[in-house]
Amino acid sequence: MRSLIRAVLLVLSAGLIAVFLTPQTALAAPECSVLNPTTGECIIAIEMPGTPVAPENPAPGQGGGGGQAPAPAACVDDAFFPVPTPVDCVRDGGYWSNDRDCYVAVADPQPPAGDPIYGGNTGGLVYRCSYSVTIGGTGATYFWSDVPPAGPAAPPDPAVLAQQAVDAMQLRAIEIGIVPEAAPGRMGLVGLPTWMWVDQPAENTYGPISRTVAAGGVSVTATAEVRNVVWSMGDGRSVTCTTAGTPYADSYERQSSPDCGHTYTRTSAGQPGGAYTVAATSSWTITWAGGGQTGTIDDISFTQEAQVQIGELQVIQTR
Structure with a gap:
């Protein structure tokens, strides 16, 4: 069930991508969404997939009274709670990872090259993994990844x-x-x-x-x-x-x-x-x-x- 909920939620994010061009190249670029007449700056906005709408008539057992089915929580902790519990998607400078059940952020500073945490890998980054519930200690661990870990509120790669x-x-x-x-x-x-x-x-x-x-x-x-x-x-x-x-x-x-x-x-x-x-x-x-x-x-x-x-x-x- 958790994997199904996550698969649904990963398509809920929406946003804009802005590409800034100089006045000399604005005419050669794709059509501007916004053109600043003073500076000549061209912003190309690319709309990301939007939030899906819940069905008006849910299937039996998926909602009552003919209303819309409640949207599942985007960020859920099922590591420290008896049942999956919604948590904030962004906290303490990190974003929630449903896969790792923690708040992920780039470690600053990064460990020196050759540190065992890299596992002999080159490239990628070391990330801090902070838990929603602290049980003694710092409540955080560190790991290496060649790509930013996925998450409902994860920043773009x-x-x-x-x-x-x-x-x-x-x-x-x-x-x-x-x-x-x-x-x-x-x-x-x-x-x-x-x-x-x-x-x-x-x-x-x-x-x-x-x-x-x-x-x-x-x-x-x-x-x-x-x-x-x-x-x-x-x-x-x-x-x-x-x-x-x-x-x-x-x-x-x-x-x-x-x-x-x-x-x-x-x-x-x-x-x-x-x-x-x-x-x-x-x-x-x-x-x-x-x-x-x-x-x-x-x-x-x-x-x-x-x-x-x-x-x-x-x-x-x-x-």
Whole structure:
């Protein structure tokens, strides 16, 4: 019965998630729920599932008089009482966990690394578990968990909010800048330097970019930036560039790029369409902090392609 009650109650929470965007990105983001005309701050509110309504006509034995069935208590202690007893869902800086029958809060300060309480685990946090009834001692124990323990009044998982902040960034692939140009009628030559760069880098194509999501009293800020761009040149070779590259100018003539370049040693005549397919894959590093936790997300990448023709200059001698 207790597990059934808990399953019903876990869907009772409701709230709003607010994503704060800068004025420069408000137009590119999803439609604003609230737009401050003075600051230009855009708040995207995402409504969480609401509280279910009890049936008007309960089944026999589930209520009397045709009225609504009473809603079960969200937070119930069945460890220290003979029968399940409702308790406050929030108390002493913690929230009630029906699974652990105690008030859970992040331990502050955290035990030092290597403490036996971690059990050899890395990541996660140590939590304080305070009981609703104190029977001698402090009435609290401590435990480690890699995720915040569930509870009807539990704050949202900071890692989930971090991913929502990343989603709000609307990250995408770079725009390719390259010489010889990837355009009809343009052709480079074998032996001459090819320049590659991020064309018109924006905060959501190259970074850095930050977004903040707040929900349930927890605020998480994520910051993302491209750590490198791997250029697959189509001839079996690739170039890893840790900068955005340098845009080519006519004044550079036959100089090589100072930070992101390549030199073809054979023509593209045998390639599909007579051109090399250049693929630029930008990989992001994302850090986040909030809700007493920090983390990184480094498995996000995007690829953009361009077609480049490379020919060969032949000199014919005549007598």
